[in-house]
Amino acid sequence: MFKIYTNSNFSLTLVPDQSTVYLEPKKNGVSRTVIKGYVKLDVKIPAEIIDISVSLNLKKQVQWLNLSRIERITSEKNYKNSDLPITTIPVNSASQPIVPSGSYVYSFELWVPENLEPSVNSHKNFLNYYLQASVRSSSSKSGPYILSKLKSAFQESSVTKPIIIRLVPDEFSHDYTKAFYQQPTRYNIYNSDGVKVTLQLPSQYLSKNSCSPSSPFKATLLVSIDSKDQIDLKIKSAELSLTQKVIFNIPGVEKSPSLQSVFGHSKPTLVQKFLPFALKSQPNTQTETVTNDQCALNTPSYDSPKSDLFCEFISENAASLDLYNNPNAQNFSFTFSLPDFESEPIPSVETPSFNISHYLTSSFAISLSNSPKPILIATNSKIFAIPSWTQDYKYCLPLYENSSQDAILA
Numbered sequence: 001m002f003k004i005y006t007n008s009n010f011s012l013t014l015v016p017d018q019s020t021v022y023l024e025p026k027k028n029g030v031s032r033t034v035i036k037g038y039v040k041l042d043v044k045i046p047a048e049i050i051d052i053s054v055s056l057n058l059k060k061q062v063q064w065l066n067l068s069r070i071e072r073i074t075s076e077k078n079y080k081n082s083d084l085p086i087t088t089i090p091v092n093s094a095s096q097p098i099v100p101s102g103s104y105v106y107s108f109e110l111w112v113p114e115n116l117e118p119s120v121n122s123h124k125n126f127l128n129y130y131l132q133a134s135v136r137s138s139s140s141k142s143g144p145y146i147l148s149k150l151k152s153a154f155q156e157s158s159v160t161k162p163i164i165i166r167l168v169p170d171e172f173s174h175d176y177t178k179a180f181y182q183q184p185t186r187y188n189i190y191n192s193d194g195v196k197v198t199l200q201l202p203s204q205y206l207s208k209n210s211c212s213p214s215s216p217f218k219a220t221l222l223v224s225i226d227s228k229d230q231i232d233l234k235i236k237s238a239e240l241s242l243t244q245k246v247i248f249n250i251p252g253v254e255k256s257p258s259l260q261s262v263f264g265h266s267k268p269t270l271v272q273k274f275l276p277f278a279l280k281s282q283p284n285t286q287t288e289t290v291t292n293d294q295c296a297l298n299t300p301s302y303d304s305p306k307s308d309l310f311c312e313f314i315s316e317n318a319a320s321l322d323l324y325n326n327p328n329a330q331n332f333s334f335t336f337s338l339p340d341f342e343s344e345p346i347p348s349v350e351t352p353s354f355n356i357s358h359y360l361t362s363s364f365a366i367s368l369s370n371s372p373k374p375i376l377i378a379t380n381s382k383i384f385a386i387p388s389w390t391q392d393y394k395y396c397l398p399l400y401e402n403s404s405q406d407a408i409l410a
Contacts, residue, residue, distance in 0.1 A: 236365040
């Protein structure tokens with residue numbers, strides 16, 4: 001992870017300590033985010049080198065489809081026209097303006113403002129950061145020698161690895177496995193003709209570990225039917241997906257372009273087997289898991305997703321659960337495994353350039369014995385997807401207690 005600039009007089013190597021930087025809020029008015037590393041100067045022929053500067057730059061591109069035409073906005077910022085940081089390392093001195101031949105290593109600490117937007121890569125839309133080191137020499141007629149006009153991975157991926165800026169939201173800077181983040185959340189997804197359907201999650205905060213097959217995290221579908229007559233209920237099909245939505249904020253564009261992607265998906269589940277529930281006065285508290293040999297994999301009469309069907313994703317829980325304090329209500333509960341994380345999501349965030357949010361996208365088909373047509377439900381439930389890097393980011397941060405920001409910036 002370095003870049004070398006070479007000319008006839010000298011060569012320069014840039015080596016950052018880390019390729020990923022985690023932004024944290026200021027503490028006592030002092031920034032806590034820093035990029036450390038070193039530059040190595042190899043002087044072949046004595047030269048009058050004044051100083052070396054190391055700066056953080058960014059390049060941003062947003063692309064979207066406007067009717068049949070592709071629109072694209074690209075911008076690039078560096079320390080000259082923004083608040084991006086730069087640090088300067090003196091090389092020569094008044095007593096020794098000419099740097100002798102030899103190798104010289106200079107450490108640097110580049111303090112990063114906490115208000116930077118995080119790195120984003122989504123299809124052909126990106127916000128990438130990269131380091132740039134420059135040598136200022138009095139013998140140069142065309143300005144300073146630029147060590148690395150480090151382009152993004154999309155253009156010159158073989159040249160260098162860009163610096164990734166991670167923004168750690170406040171809620172992720174704590175232990176999200178604690179009780180505060182494990183409070184059950186309910187979403188009312190259907191309410192019509194005496195039928196109320198609620199989707200319940202053990203928490204709004206979902207991580208790769210919480211969505212693993214061995215995790216106790218489940219999605220529970222609660223159905224309450226207001227009827228004095230005994231109603232038979234079947235879940236004809238169910239599908240769950242983890243969806244990420246990115247909305248780009250572009251000045252002058254009336255309708256902001258957006259991108260939607262799926263980072264976790266469960267194959268549709270078709271269940272013909274059904275377990276009757278007793279009335280509230282005669283609760284049935286048995287729990288039964290639907291197995292493959294109990295499932296009738298017949299295509300329903302309505303239009304459903306065409307895919308392989310796996311019954312092990314669903315279990316039916318016969319519990320007398322009155323959600324609405326209705327003495328005539330018949331209540332049903334179905335439990336589903338959450339989809340696995342198939343890719344790493346970007347944390348939910350709102351910045352001047354883009355907004356990122358996550359949803360549990362679910363669709364259900366529910367058949368009732370007193371209705372000729374199934375109830376079809378499709379809904380997006382707001383969640384917070386926790387990427388795996390937030391679990392260990394604290395251990396990746398350098399210690400700043402022994403560093404003096406004032407001395408470095410002076």
